[in-house]
Amino acid sequence: QRRHKVAIIGSGNWGSAIAKILAENTTANSDLFEPEVRMWVFEEDYQLPSDHAAYDPSRHSHPTKLSALINELHENVKYLPGIPLPPNIVADPSILSAVKDASLLIFNVPHQFVSKICDQIDGKILPYARAISCIKGVDVSPAGISLFSDVIGRKLSIYCGALSGANIANEVAQEKFCETTIAYDPPGTLTPVPEEFPVVNHALWKALFHRPYFHVSMIHDVAGTSLGGALKNVIAIGAGFMDGMGWGDNAKAAIMRIGILEMRKFGLMFFDTCRSETFTEQSCGVADLITSCAGGRNHRCAKLSVEQGRPIEEIEREVLNGQKLQGTLTAKEVYEFLSARGKAEEFPLMTAVHRILIGEEKVEDIPKLLHSGGGLL
Numbered sequence: 001q002r003r004h005k006v007a008i009i010g011s012g013n014w015g016s017a018i019a020k021i022l023a024e025n026t027t028a029n030s031d032l033f034e035p036e037v038r039m040w041v042f043e044e045d046y047q048l049p050s051d052h053a054a055y056d057p058s059r060h061s062h063p064t065k066l067s068a069l070i071n072e073l074h075e076n077v078k079y080l081p082g083i084p085l086p087p088n089i090v091a092d093p094s095i096l097s098a099v100k101d102a103s104l105l106i107f108n109v110p111h112q113f114v115s116k117i118c119d120q121i122d123g124k125i126l127p128y129a130r131a132i133s134c135i136k137g138v139d140v141s142p143a144g145i146s147l148f149s150d151v152i153g154r155k156l157s158i159y160c161g162a163l164s165g166a167n168i169a170n171e172v173a174q175e176k177f178c179e180t181t182i183a184y185d186p187p188g189t190l191t192p193v194p195e196e197f198p199v200v201n202h203a204l205w206k207a208l209f210h211r212p213y214f215h216v217s218m219i220h221d222v223a224g225t226s227l228g229g230a231l232k233n234v235i236a237i238g239a240g241f242m243d244g245m246g247w248g249d250n251a252k253a254a255i256m257r258i259g260i261l262e263m264r265k266f267g268l269m270f271f272d273t274c275r276s277e278t279f280t281e282q283s284c285g286v287a288d289l290i291t292s293c294a295g296g297r298n299h300r301c302a303k304l305s306v307e308q309g310r311p312i313e314e315i316e317r318e319v320l321n322g323q324k325l326q327g328t329l330t331a332k333e334v335y336e337f338l339s340a341r342g343k344a345e346e347f348p349l350m351t352a353v354h355r356i357l358i359g360e361e362k363v364e365d366i367p368k369l370l371h372s373g374g375g376l377l
Ligand code: NAD
Pocket: 010, 011, 012, 013, 014, 015, 016, 041, 042, 043, 079, 108, 109, 110, 111, 113, 134, 135, 136, 137, 167, 168, 169, 170, 322, 323, 324, 325, 326
């Protein structure tokens, strides 16, 4: 019997936290998986701070390649500082070598980079590889809207499912308890995985992702799972606006209530396979909305933007140290998709968030915008 080789494409805050989970489980289930997990790193030079415990002036007095630092220190010092990574994670700056011979591919990069990455590895992966996308975002083009699981699957001629949940990366990396949702529903027409490998089914994905502190729920609704993660980023910006105004918990609860209804309405309107209960019952729905509106980066940057009266992009550059917001771009993409179909007014909260971000509306007018747009739903 052969074992699956696992590669993760991405090594940001969430990419590194997920790599840690994968590496723990490939070791624990070495009958199913090869222990080594290759992690593709978008290479950059990084100056290790002189107060880091491992700082050695003979080696670290000048900027060093991030991938080399990760392999030396077993820590992603830039994107997940302070968290020891299992030594079976191998950081690899070459995307082609990272995905070589991997039968299980985990995609975990900010959504704006996915298409280019797929172009780089198209034709260079195993034809029977299977994938999971941990990306929170949607792909919008003049042709319409696509889930990243579908973009990845289409571009690489493989099948890709989706993982999404109430998963603030730093908390998961510290092994604080949480839940997640994985959706996997492959068609029967794929290049078969050779029989020597363990079957790729719900049980196998659970063996790869489930931890005592990271509880996995397996479902079939890939559209609902992906959309929950993408759209809540827009709503979390709205929640950040409320906190920035100092309007308190009632205002934020209103945004969350309207937000989950708009998310579900969007899913049911535009994706045939989407199920209502994914939004109301799964971690990738209501739970992710709650955690993101409390402690996420989109919420934090939107709050600071209102408090300081400065554009959110400036705050993002200043406080996130290279991490990327997903909600600002998703708000724009969703707005353009909706307005092209004459539907923007049916989603007054998501529309208001985008129009505030581009300076066409003011945060203090949100109550009016929700009311006049029929946003009480
Ligand atoms: P991040 O925002 O922490 O880091 C940015 C990453 O992008 C870095 O790895 C950086 O090297 C990389 N990058 C920068 N420029 C690039 C380029 N031109 N091409 C390719 N890569 C480039 O990333 P993250 O938090 O790991 O986010 C990945 C996905 O996970 C996002 O869709 C996000 O919404 C989702 N997510 C994040 C969290 C979280 O708490 N961080 C939790 C759940 C899901």
